[in-house]
Every structure is written in C-alpha cells, then in structure tokens.
Amino acid sequence: MASSLTKAGTGTTGERTFFGHPRGLATLFMTEMWERFSFYGMRALLVLYLTAQVTDGGLAMKASTATALYAVYNATVYLLALPGGWFGDRVWGPRKTTAIAGGIIMTGHFLLAVPFKASFFVGLVFIAAGSGLLKSNISTMVGHLYDGPNDPRRDGGFTIFYMGINIGAFLAPLVIGTVGQKVNWHLGFAMAGVGMGLGLIQFLVGTRSLAARSSLVPSPLSADERSAAVRKTLIGVAIAAVFYGTITLAGVFSIDWVLWPMSIAGIALPALYFARIRRDQDVTPDERKKMTGFIWFFIAAALFWLIFDQSGSTLTVFAKESTASTLFGFAFPESWFQSLNPLYVMALAPVIAALWVKLGRRNPTTTTKFGLGLTGIGLSFGVMMLAMGVAAATDDRVSPLWLASVYLIMTVAELCLSPVGLSVSTKLAPEKYSSQVMGLWFLAVTAGNCLASIMALIFGEKTGSPVYFGVIGALAVVAGIAFLLNRKKVIRLMGDVH
Structure with missing residues (x-):
C-alpha cells in the first residue's frame, strides 16, 4: 500500500491518502489511539490506587472490593456501548456523538485527578458513559470511509485502525502507569485526561476528512419517540434516586x-x-x-x-x-x-x-x-x-x-x-x-x-x-x-x- 500522506492514493478520487486509505482514517486512527491511551492508562492505575494505603495516597480498599469495582466498571463500559450506538443512530449521528463522548471522557479523567473521593467515583461514571458512546460510533465511521462492504481496502483499513488501539494500550501503562505510581496518582489520572484531550483535538481538526454520511442521523427520533425516551429515562433515574436515597438515609449504604x-x-x-x-x-x-x-x-x-x-x-x-x-x-x-x-x-x-x-x-x-x-x-x-x-x-x-x-x-x-x-x-x-x-x-x-x-x-x-x-x-x-x-x-x- 502507498505510504505517502501527500500524494494521490490508488483510489479513483485523487484524494490524499493515509497508507493508501482515505485520509479520514488518519483522524480516526489517532483519535482511537489517544482514547485507548487514556482508557488503558487510567485502568493500569485503577486497582493499584484503590488498594494503596491512605498514607500512600490511595483509598485503602480491600483487594476483593477493588477487583469487584474494577470488573463492574469494565462491564459498564461495554453495556453502555448499546445506548451509545442508539444515540449515534437516533439522536446525534456518529460524528457528533463521538465528539461529545470525547469531551465526557476527558472530563471524567480530570475528575479522577481531583483528590476527593466523591469526584473520583463521579469521574468513573463519566468515563464509562463516554467510552460507551465513543466505542459504538468511531468504528462505524471507519466503515463510512469505504465504498460499501466489498471495497478491497476495507479490511486493511480496520486492521490499521485496530493497530491504533494496541499502540495506545501498549504505551499507556508505560507512561501513565509510571507517572501515577512514581510521582502522584492524580497526576497520572490527569495525564489520561490530557491524552483524551489530544485525541479530541485531533478529531475536531480532522473532522472534515470524514465521510459526509458520518454527520447524518440514520434513523432520527420522532417527536413522540423523543418524549417517550426522555420520560422513561427520568423515571429510571427517579427510581434509582429514591432507592439509593432511602438506603443512604437508613444508614446501611455501602x-x-x-x-x-x-x-x-x-x-x-x-x-x-x-x-x-x-x-x-x-x-x-x-x-x-x-x-x-x-x-x-x-x-x-x-x-x-x-x-x-x-x-x-x-x-x-x-x-x-x-x-x-x-x-x-x-x-x-x-x-x-x-x-x-x-x-x-x-x-x-x-x-x-x-x-x-x-x-x-x-x-x-x-x-x-x-x-x-x-x-x-x-x-x-x-x-x-x-x-x-x-x-x-x-x-x-x-x-x-x-x-x-x-x-x-x-x-x-x-x-x-x-x-x-x-x-x-x-x-x-x-x-x-x-x-x-x-x-x-x-x-x-x-x-x-x-x-x-x-x-x-x-x-x-x-x-x-x-x-x-x-x-x-x-x-x-x-x-x-x-x-x-x-x-x-x-x-x-x-x-x-x-
């Protein structure tokens, strides 16, 4: 495949290419690499921080509780990929959903960087929600770069894209893990936020190179559907608030x-x-x-x-x-x-x-x-x-x-x-x-x-x-x-x- 970023590619459009692929692949590759860098960097520190003694700056959790929390966090990220895809299909479109997701993830990491227990757990919620939104939509936009499922470059494009995932996952523990463990936990979490910030900037700067269809909402909600979705969401939030408010007031919450x-x-x-x-x-x-x-x-x-x-x-x-x-x-x-x-x-x-x-x-x-x-x-x-x-x-x-x-x-x-x-x-x-x-x-x-x-x-x-x-x-x-x-x-x- 051609490796030049400045010369015309092998396709029929004469567009500039990224290793012989549509130029938008570079934007999505770098966005995903930085997002994975932030995600795996934070994850590398999470259990270590949760189990570290208070004198060492940690939360002194039992290993079993930290393991369970880590597992539920991972589970939530993949669970929220379903509503994340729904938002891309019905509400904002893949491009806007990904941009919003990047902002939510970055905010979550910076909340982890604040040395307060409450902000830490709120930050985890933000990162899980943002990751779910992004996960479903960024891969969809990779597919949008190609002329249908039979485009001969399609599989190679996804291979390059997934290489970005592994590069980010490889570098994150080496960089963020070192800073978090050797310098300061919260500085490590902040570096994860910076990483997501770089990915978001890359995405916003390069967004014009993406396919036009990535901005479209494939199946927009009708007014009635939107009202029903908001109503169901508010009911669910109200039920959860009443339940957890009750057990908190009863003094039995853990x-x-x-x-x-x-x-x-x-x-x-x-x-x-x-x-x-x-x-x-x-x-x-x-x-x-x-x-x-x-x-x-x-x-x-x-x-x-x-x-x-x-x-x-x-x-x-x-x-x-x-x-x-x-x-x-x-x-x-x-x-x-x-x-x-x-x-x-x-x-x-x-x-x-x-x-x-x-x-x-x-x-x-x-x-x-x-x-x-x-x-x-x-x-x-x-x-x-x-x-x-x-x-x-x-x-x-x-x-x-x-x-x-x-x-x-x-x-x-x-x-x-x-x-x-x-x-x-x-x-x-x-x-x-x-x-x-x-x-x-x-x-x-x-x-x-x-x-x-x-x-x-x-x-x-x-x-x-x-x-x-x-x-x-x-x-x-x-x-x-x-x-x-x-x-x-x-x-x-x-x-x-x-």
Whole structure:
C-alpha cells in the first residue's frame, strides 16, 4: 500500500491518502489511539490506587472490593456501548456523538485527578458513559470511509485502525502507569485526561476528512419517540434516586449496594435479550435454531472475559504484592505488566493469521478455535495458581517471568477466540436482529466482568488466592473441553453457517 500522506492514493478520487486509505482514517486512527491511551492508562492505575494505603495516597480498599469495582466498571463500559450506538443512530449521528463522548471522557479523567473521593467515583461514571458512546460510533465511521462492504481496502483499513488501539494500550501503562505510581496518582489520572484531550483535538481538526454520511442521523427520533425516551429515562433515574436515597438515609449504604445489583443486572440483561429474540414470531425456526447455537458461543465468551479482563485487577494485585519488579537488574513499576498483552497481540496476530491460512483445509473450525481459546484462558489461571503457590512457599516475590508467561497464554487464547466472535455473530444473527446481535456479542464482555465481580464478592479475602485462581481456571478448562466435545452439536445448530 502507498505510504505517502501527500500524494494521490490508488483510489479513483485523487484524494490524499493515509497508507493508501482515505485520509479520514488518519483522524480516526489517532483519535482511537489517544482514547485507548487514556482508557488503558487510567485502568493500569485503577486497582493499584484503590488498594494503596491512605498514607500512600490511595483509598485503602480491600483487594476483593477493588477487583469487584474494577470488573463492574469494565462491564459498564461495554453495556453502555448499546445506548451509545442508539444515540449515534437516533439522536446525534456518529460524528457528533463521538465528539461529545470525547469531551465526557476527558472530563471524567480530570475528575479522577481531583483528590476527593466523591469526584473520583463521579469521574468513573463519566468515563464509562463516554467510552460507551465513543466505542459504538468511531468504528462505524471507519466503515463510512469505504465504498460499501466489498471495497478491497476495507479490511486493511480496520486492521490499521485496530493497530491504533494496541499502540495506545501498549504505551499507556508505560507512561501513565509510571507517572501515577512514581510521582502522584492524580497526576497520572490527569495525564489520561490530557491524552483524551489530544485525541479530541485531533478529531475536531480532522473532522472534515470524514465521510459526509458520518454527520447524518440514520434513523432520527420522532417527536413522540423523543418524549417517550426522555420520560422513561427520568423515571429510571427517579427510581434509582429514591432507592439509593432511602438506603443512604437508613444508614446501611455501602459500595456492595452498587456492586451486587449491577453485577446481577449485567448477567440478567443478555439472558432477557436472548429470550426476547427467541420468542419473536418474526424469527424463523431456522434462525431460532442458529440463535441456540449462538448461546453456546456467548457463554464461552463470557467465561473467557471473566478471566481475561482480570489482567488489570487480580493479576495487578499479584504483581504489586508478590512479583519482583526487576528483570536483569532493571526496575520498573508493576503497571508495566499491562503493556504485555498489546505487545504480544502486535507480535503474534500476524503469525497466527498466517498459520490459519497455511493450514488451509485443516484450519480449525470456529467451534474448535472457541474451545481452544476457552481452555487456554483457563490454563493461564492454572499457571497463576502455581505462581501463587511458589510465592507462598518461598515467602518471597516470584520472578516477573511468571506473569509474562500468563499474559502470553492469555494472548494466544484471545487470538483464537476473539477475532472469530464478531464474525460468527454476524453469521448467526436473525435478519431482523442483525445489528442488535452485534451489540449482544459485546454484552458477553459485560456478563463475563459481572461474573468476575460476583466471584470477587463471594471469595472475599480469598480473592487472588491459589484456591481462587484454581477454581476459576478449572471452571474455564472444563467448559472449554465440554465445548470441544459438543462442537458437532453446535455445528448442527449453526446450519449452513461455517
């Protein structure tokens, strides 16, 4: 592909290009890179800050509570991607929604930078809401840059765009993590806000290079629909305000009153959504059969994310409390471990993609890849159980190579399962629910993180213990093997989808 940013591209318009792609891709690439930089930088510090002692500037939370809060936060980001897409489709259009989202995220990070507990939690709400708005719409605008789904540059454009995600995720813990841990927590959170600010400036300056359709509202709300949406929202807010106001006045409020309801809701919502689709009379028997097959994939994905997203919680606590933060004489902050996954993804994704191509007809089926991914992520927690055992037996910090190995296993498992998840979602979705099933797929991340929150609340002080890692790892391995043993049944449910 052409790499010049100033010469005409290979397309027919004579426009300036970004590595042979529409110039707007550069704007979206940089916006997403900075947004991910801010998101993963804050996330690298979150559990470390929550569990740090007050004398060290932290909130002195128990590890189990911090893990549950972190999981609910992650779950909320993906849950809010659904209304985020709705705002882009029905209210503001993708371009305006993304700009507003950037401002909300930036505000949230700067609220985290204020050294007050109340502003910190309000900031988390802002970041989750803004991330949900942005997540659904920025990818849509990448698609708008191309001439339909058959444009030969389209897949390459998304590959470049997703590289921006990994670059931001890789750099964030190295930069923001270092400043937060070594200088000041709140300065680190402020740097995340600056990162989002740079992304927002990039987006606003380069917005003219985006496709015109990105400014359109595809299906605007009617006046009646808008009134109904506002009324339902106000009713929901009023119910929540009355409920939490009552328990606060009764003097029984604690953070568990937030964690438990949100964790249960994050699991119940997709279950209700599946039931709604299956009951719909417009869904044909063949489509209903395929949705039954999709449930298998959804459960497997939820169990996968239950473990994978603990990289920033239980694994980070282990890094802080039980892992040596030196290698070959070089000392580094514990937050740096969270740069390993994006680094491994950038290094291994082309290798594994080439392997699937080389295998040709022997390329594993989607069901096999899912089973292997779920089994692999379970084995990563098996290694964590061993690492915890070594730390307990020696009463000393273990080598950082333990965590490096865990992240490597996790990444290989991710590359087996995650890339084919979106594809199988589009193939198995009923025609009436094609877009909504894509949103439902993201709810697997929500469900998995809500499961992680519930596990942390149940295990309490044993969260992050060898028993904790062993039980959850064994659950995933057993589920992965069960998925592999039942793959022929799942394939039959998939019908003509391969």
